[in-house]
Amino acid sequence: MTSAPSSASQAAVELSAAPDRSEAAERAAQLFEESFGYQPDGVWSAPGRVNIIGEHVDYQDGLCLPMAISHRCFAAAARTPTNRLRLRSAQDETVLDIDARTLAPETVTGWPAYVAGVLWALGSRISGASTRGMDILIDGQVPLGAGLSSSAALECSAAEAIEDLLSLGTEPLERVRAAITAETDFAGASTGGLDQSASVLSREGHALFLDCRDFSTRPVPWDLASQGLALLITDTRAEHSHVDGEYTARRADSERAAQELGVATLRDVDAADVAALESLLAQIPDEVVRRRAHHVITEIQRVRDVDALLAAGAVREHVAELGALLNASHDSLRDDYEVTVPQLDVAVEAARAAGAHGARMTGGGFGGSTIALVEAEQAEQVAAAIAAAFAEHGFDSPVFFLALPSEGAGQDR
Ligand code: ADP
Numbered sequence: 001m002t003s004a005p006s007s008a009s010q011a012a013v014e015l016s017a018a019p020d021r022s023e024a025a026e027r028a029a030q031l032f033e034e035s036f037g038y039q040p041d042g043v044w045s046a047p048g049r050v051n052i053i054g055e056h057v058d059y060q061d062g063l064c065l066p067m068a069i070s071h072r073c074f075a076a077a078a079r080t081p082t083n084r085l086r087l088r089s090a091q092d093e094t095v096l097d098i099d100a101r102t103l104a105p106e107t108v109t110g111w112p113a114y115v116a117g118v119l120w121a122l123g124s125r126i127s128g129a130s131t132r133g134m135d136i137l138i139d140g141q142v143p144l145g146a147g148l149s150s151s152a153a154l155e156c157s158a159a160e161a162i163e164d165l166l167s168l169g170t171e172p173l174e175r176v177r178a179a180i181t182a183e184t185d186f187a188g189a190s191t192g193g194l195d196q197s198a199s200v201l202s203r204e205g206h207a208l209f210l211d212c213r214d215f216s217t218r219p220v221p222w223d224l225a226s227q228g229l230a231l232l233i234t235d236t237r238a239e240h241s242h243v244d245g246e247y248t249a250r251r252a253d254s255e256r257a258a259q260e261l262g263v264a265t266l267r268d269v270d271a272a273d274v275a276a277l278e279s280l281l282a283q284i285p286d287e288v289v290r291r292r293a294h295h296v297i298t299e300i301q302r303v304r305d306v307d308a309l310l311a312a313g314a315v316r317e318h319v320a321e322l323g324a325l326l327n328a329s330h331d332s333l334r335d336d337y338e339v340t341v342p343q344l345d346v347a348v349e350a351a352r353a354a355g356a357h358g359a360r361m362t363g364g365g366f367g368g369s370t371i372a373l374v375e376a377e378q379a380e381q382v383a384a385a386i387a388a389a390f391a392e393h394g395f396d397s398p399v400f401f402l403a404l405p406s407e408g409a410g411q412d413r
Pocket residue numbers: 073089090091092110111114138139140141143144145146147148149150151152154
């Protein structure tokens with residue numbers, strides 16, 4: 001717990017770090033024992049994520065650069081000699097007890113669908129002679145619905161547990177796909193796959209360069225701590241509203257833009273030559289669709305630019321250029337793509353004014369979280385400035401996190 005300087009704000013700000021990973025795994029094991037009356041076979045976990053840059057491009061075969069955060073979802077689990085799937089969560093009272101052989105879309109509602117969906121998605125991997133019964137206790141640290149992907153952390157922790165309990169022999173990418181299938185086809189939510197890739201495939205100290213065209217990935221050095229830098233996450237706690245409808249509309253606009261430009265996806269458009277891009281975009285008659293295309297095409301280019309800067313040296317060496325790219329990404333999401341809300345814009349403006357190198361919304365928008373690239377020693381000051389701006393606007397108090405690029409999904413004990 002730390003206090004803000006009184007000059008910046010009357011309110012104290014707390015920058016919450018994730019609880020220690022092994023202690024959290026121990027706690028999940030204890031909660032399992034309290035729930036089910038015996039000790040689990042193991043504990044597995046998977047992290048939430050922030051996207052550093054590359055927003056609203058995944059469904060246009062784009063490029064993105066997420067990283068896993070320190071906050072994780074833990075799954076304590078045990079195999080049982082039955083076919084019952086029993087689920088509990090420390091964050092939600094809803095429980096599930098179902099014959100795992102009968103799982104099908106729409107048979108499960110609420111949060112358990114994200115976990116049951118993973119078992120269902122991995123079904124073809126399970127031999128017919130094998131029982132599918134298991135008990136799973138979920139204990140998550142990723143705030144729910146804050147745009148930090150608690151849903152992927154939940155699915156991917158379950159996927160690790162199921163893989164090991166049933167000895168399925170799946171590759172990490174297969175578990176990514178099972179988690180995506182669970183969310184889209186079983187739980188009926190929409191996801192582009194960025195979240196699950198980041199949650200499973202991220203490496204400590206690195207961001208994950210993700211090519212959404214073929215889901216290929218590679219780690220990119222993103223070690224902020226050793227360079228005196230930090231990534232401040234602000235959960236704006238703005239209510240998400242109309243998200244699904246707006247998401248569908250943006251997808252439709254970008255598909256229409258691709259069609260009018262005569263390309264399969266907007267990934268195929270070259271944005272390196274700005275003048276050429278402007279005259280190409282002039283072919284799109286509708287002004288709104290033109291702006292949507294401008295966002296997607298320039299955002300993919302910004303990911304290339306960030307990737308090139310990180311390949312050329314440490315974050316510290318190019319911190320001003322990296323910050324400018326983060327800023328340009330936010331401005332494009334605000335003006336061209338129109339997926340920000342006042343809380344996101346205010347958090348970003350306040351962070352910039354308080355000395356952040358760059359700041360932007362992260363995730364799908366319409367609420368959720370922002371990130372700010374800051375000097376580590378100024379993180380508290382920037383958070384205090386954001387808190388003060390929120391108070392001034394009469395917004396709910398934001399919640400702050402400091403995120404280190406963390407390791408993807410795996411077994412804890
Ligand atoms: P986000 O992924 O950004 O946090 P989503 O709406 O995609 O937001 O996912 C949030 C949903 O995931 C919750 O409403 C809940 O159903 C489920 N969820 C995530 N973590 C947990 C948890 N620890 N316990 C129960 N449900 C969870």
